[in-house]
Structures are given as structure tokens and as C-alpha cells.
Amino acid sequence: MNWLLVLAGGAVGAALRYLIDRAVQRRQSTPFPWGTFTVNTLGSLVLGLLTGAELARAADQEYGEFIGTGLCGALTTYSTFSWETVHLARTGETVRAAGNTVSTTFTGLGAVLIGITAAQALWD
Template sequence: MIELLVVAVGGGLGAAARFMVDGEIRARHTGGFPWGTFVVNVTGSFLIGVFSTLLYTLTFLGVPGDVALLLQLALTVGLCGGFTTFSTATVESVRLAQSGRMRLALANSLGTLATTVTAAGLGVAVGGVAVGGLFG
């Protein structure tokens, strides 16, 4: 039951953060490309990479496994899962295509995929550097 609670709290915080960040970006960047969703998804993917790498090492630092799992669930599944929104990115791509803006639709779909995977990989690398600093 505690796992459900930490995911729910993290998810709520992530969704609220997404709402604020997306709204700020949309207010500044009007036009065809959905920059708010794109930035949220790239940032969230990077954080998933960082958090996953850092939290993986907690057991090596003597943190009990159940505590490490709760932190992992709260931060990656909850917070980052609530923050990122790939379903919205897909809907935005479909709407762009339906309005005849195929290039923007493809840029959004393929750009989101490539950039979020790259961001997650960079997050893992950054987390690894941080872990190396802990153990080096």
C-alpha cells in the first residue's frame, strides 16, 4: 500500500509541475510546434536517467532495499511519470497531421523519440559521473 501512496504523491507533484512548465512555455512560444510538451518530455527523460542511476547505487551505500525501492518509485514512476506526457505528444502530432502540417507532425514525433532517448542516456551518464564521484 505504501508503494501506491508514494507513486500517487509523486505523480501528483509531477503532473502539477508539468502543468506549470508547459503553461509557461506555451505562453512564450505560440505557433505550430508544441514546445511545452517537447521540453517536458525531454527534461523528464533526462531526470529518469539521472534518478535511476543514482538510486541504483543506494544499496551499495548501505540504504535498505525497501527504502531504495520506495525512492525509485516516488521519483521515477511517480514524479517523472506524472511530469512526462507521451500521450499528449502523440495527440499533438496527430492534430498537426490532421491540420495538414505533416512536417511539424513528423518533427514532433521523431524529434520527441530521438531526443528523449538521448536525454535519458545523458541522464544515465550524468548519474554515472555523480556515482563515480561518490566511489572514486
């Protein structure tokens, strides 16, 4: 049954990733990969909320499998982030490449922290 939860979460996460990425990219005209930045930040926030809920014993293991492994695993994308960063650097956009690396890393960590803090406030 666990693999079905991961599969279902992955299907939802992959679809959300595509839809969010396309919606964000359509609304901006810079070479910065805002769509990937958005899905990675959103996924980090959701994973932080889930972690906080699990720490407070407000979420069962099934939530972790569906949301954490499935949904967030398919929603976030380290490979696309890496490819887009290398692409920016190779096309002479070294400042944007560095900015993408730093902003994605710190925003993702910050989003996880915000998610954990929000979950603790809700369930503690």
C-alpha cells in the same frame, strides 16, 4: 506505503507538467507543441538520473517509486504527444508532425543517456 509514494510523486509531477507546459506555450507562437516536448525531455532526463543513481546503488527503491513512477509518470505524457502529433498532421502541418515525432523520440533517448552518464559520473 508504496502507493502513497507513487500518489505523492504523481501529484507533484502533474502540477509541474501543467505549470511547465503553460509557461513554455505562452512564450512561443508556433503550432509546434514545445510545452509537451519540454516536459517529456525533462522527465526523460530525470528518469535517466534516477536510473544511473539506482545502478550505482545511490538511490533506494522508494526514490524509484516517488520519482520514477509517480513524478516522471505524471510529468511526461505519451498520450498528449501522440494527440498533438496527429493534430498537426490532420491540420496540414505534416513537417511539424514528423519533426515532433523524430525530435521527441531522439531527444528523450538522449536525455536518458545524459542522465545516466551524469549519475554515473557523480556516484561511481
